[in-house]
Amino acid sequence: xxxxxxxxxxxxxxxxxxxxxxxxxxxxxxxxxxxxxxxxxxxxxxxxxxxxxxxxxxxxxxxxxxxxxxxxxxxxxxxxxxxxxxxxxxxxxxxxxxxxxxxxxxxxxxxxxxxxxxxxxxxxxxxxxxxxxxxxxxxxxxxxxxxxxxxxxxxxxxxxxxxxxxxxxxxxxxxxxxxxxxxxxxxxxxxxxxxxxxxxxxxxxxxxxxxxxxxxxxxxxxxxxxxxxxxxxxxxxxxxxxxxxxx
Amino acid sequence: xxxxxxxxxxxxxxxxxxxxxxxxxxxxxxxxxxxxxxxxxxxxxxxxxxxxxxxxxxxxxxxxxxxxxxxxxxxxxxxxxxxxxxxxxxxxxxxxxxxxxxxxxxxxxxxxxxxxxxxxxxxxxxxxxxxxxxxxxxxxxxxxxxxxxxxxxxxxxxxxxxxxxxxxxxxxxxxxxxxxxxxxxxxxxxxxxxxxxxxxxxxxxxxxxxxxxxxxxx
Numbered sequence: 001x002x003x004x005x006x007x008x009x010x011x012x013x014x015x016x017x018x019x020x021x022x023x024x025x026x027x028x029x030x031x032x033x034x035x036x037x038x039x040x041x042x043x044x045x046x047x048x049x050x051x052x053x054x055x056x057x058x059x060x061x062x063x064x065x066x067x068x069x070x071x072x073x074x075x076x077x078x079x080x081x082x083x084x085x086x087x088x089x090x091x092x093x094x095x096x097x098x099x100x101x102x103x104x105x106x107x108x109x110x111x112x113x114x115x116x117x118x119x120x121x122x123x124x125x126x127x128x129x130x131x132x133x134x135x136x137x138x139x140x141x142x143x144x145x146x147x148x149x150x151x152x153x154x155x156x157x158x159x160x161x162x163x164x165x166x167x168x169x170x171x172x173x174x175x176x177x178x179x180x181x182x183x184x185x186x187x188x189x190x191x192x193x194x195x196x197x198x199x200x201x202x203x204x205x206x207x208x209x210x211x212x213x214x215x216x217x218x219x220x221x222x223x224x225x226x227x228x229x230x231x232x233x234x235x236x237x238x239x240x241x242x243x244x245x246x247x
Numbered sequence: 248x249x250x251x252x253x254x255x256x257x258x259x260x261x262x263x264x265x266x267x268x269x270x271x272x273x274x275x276x277x278x279x280x281x282x283x284x285x286x287x288x289x290x291x292x293x294x295x296x297x298x299x300x301x302x303x304x305x306x307x308x309x310x311x312x313x314x315x316x317x318x319x320x321x322x323x324x325x326x327x328x329x330x331x332x333x334x335x336x337x338x339x340x341x342x343x344x345x346x347x348x349x350x351x352x353x354x355x356x357x358x359x360x361x362x363x364x365x366x367x368x369x370x371x372x373x374x375x376x377x378x379x380x381x382x383x384x385x386x387x388x389x390x391x392x393x394x395x396x397x398x399x400x401x402x403x404x405x406x407x408x409x410x411x412x413x414x415x416x417x418x419x420x421x422x423x424x425x426x427x428x429x430x431x432x433x434x435x436x437x438x439x440x441x442x443x444x445x446x447x448x449x450x451x452x453x454x455x456x457x458x459x460x461x462x463x464x465x
Contacts (some may be wrong), residue, residue, distance in 0.1 A: 048371055050367055050370070050371065075375060075376070079370075079373050079374070079375050080373070082370065082371055082372065082373040083372070083373035085371070086371075087367075087368075087371035089364060089367065089368060091364050093364040093365060093367065093368035094368075095365070095368070095369075095383055095387075096387065096464060097386050097387050097390060097461070097464045098464070099464075106382065107372040107373065107374065110374070110378065110382065111372070111373050111374065139464050141464075152368075155372070156371075156372070159372060159373065
């Protein structure tokens with residue numbers, strides 16, 4: 001579903017991705033963990049071109065994301081392909097001038113030309129799924145952090161993406177609100193949504209992941225099923241990181 | 248000479264006519280200056296350097312010269328290069344351009360103040376750069392700078408009196424005509440002042456109401 005081939009990314013002299021290879025099969029949940037500055041968020045953002053990469057290929061299904069097109073041609077290409085990828089951010093980034101309903105229906109109506117009625121029906125189903133059906137007419141300013149993030153997930157799902165990208169979605173939340181967001185993500189996992197998750201929540205990672213990737217200093221140090229990676233890591237760097245976070 | 252406000256009764260149709268033209272000027276110029284202001288603001292942060300430079304130059308010229316001079320140039324100057332505009336059209340264009348420049352400055356600060364996450368969230372859904380501006384960035388910027396725009400529009404309303412010098416018979420020129428007829432400057436200028444204040448009050452109240460309505464969605 002998502003395939004990353006030998007991706008390199010530099011910020012000036014600092015190389016933050018040093019040849020990443022990665023594959024997310026359809027219906028699988030992969031979790032990327034690692035210390036801050038390891039490049040995991042950059043990698044996730046590169047998948048839908050919020051960061052451009054200097055070298056390598058990024059594929060979603062059989063379409064290359066980072067095609068060497070110029071100007072408007074690339075714009076068209078990337079806008080199309082981004083519709084297939086749902087992205088959820090650390091800081092929610094809901095549109096504050098729109099109600100919860102408008103946040104969810106805006107993109108499908110504008111980009112997929114879905115009639116309002118149809119888009120709103122779908123939004124209702126999504127809000128039921130994220131347990132916010134009573135907040136339809138609310139503005140983001142009236143919601144808690146956890147509620148905002150669940151709306152953000154519904155907004156991304158409304159485009160019916162093929163893959164969902166989660167960028168440290170619980171890092172900005174009060175501890176008591178983390179659970180409600182994780183619950184929604186677990187629900188998606190049960191429905192076999194293809195997901196790539198960057199997180200600091202090791203327990204959550206262990207619970208939902210089919211496959212865990214440990215990144216440090218711009219490389220994938222180690223990967224494997226959560227049982228192996230968490231219980232019996234092979235690499236010294238992984239052991240050091242895990243002992244730090246589970247201290 | 249004693250003050251005699253009863254002359255106002257005889258001349259009120261003239262003043263009302265003036266008020267009507269002031270109203271028409273504002274009704275044309277306010278939307279024009281807002282729409283052009285947004286377009287200029289967007290152009291001034293365009294990714295295309297040429298568009299940016301031309302817009303900068305335009306803003307700089309109209310910000311740096313007096314409105315009065317611009318009105319003279321449009322009404323008395325343009326005929327010499329074959330462009331004849333009626334006084335009212337000249338006034339609307341002059342006031343409109345002048346205030347769209349001020350509105351553009353305000354709008355630009357509003358647009359660049361919107362955090363990058365809003366752009367990213369919108370683009371990640373698949374919206375183009377233009378769609379993002381239109382649906383996400385500009386509506387938020389407008390809400391955030393509404394108080395500053397309100398101030399601009401009130402200034403516009405008052406400065407519409409300047410177009411009296413290019414023979415648009417709005418409230419100020421009507422008042423001058425009444426004064427010339429009756430030699431009662433205090434009464435008429437005072438009355439015109441009251442009318443301007445009343446219009447201003449009405450305009451400000453309506454604009455503040457719009458601001459309040461959008462308070463929740465900021």
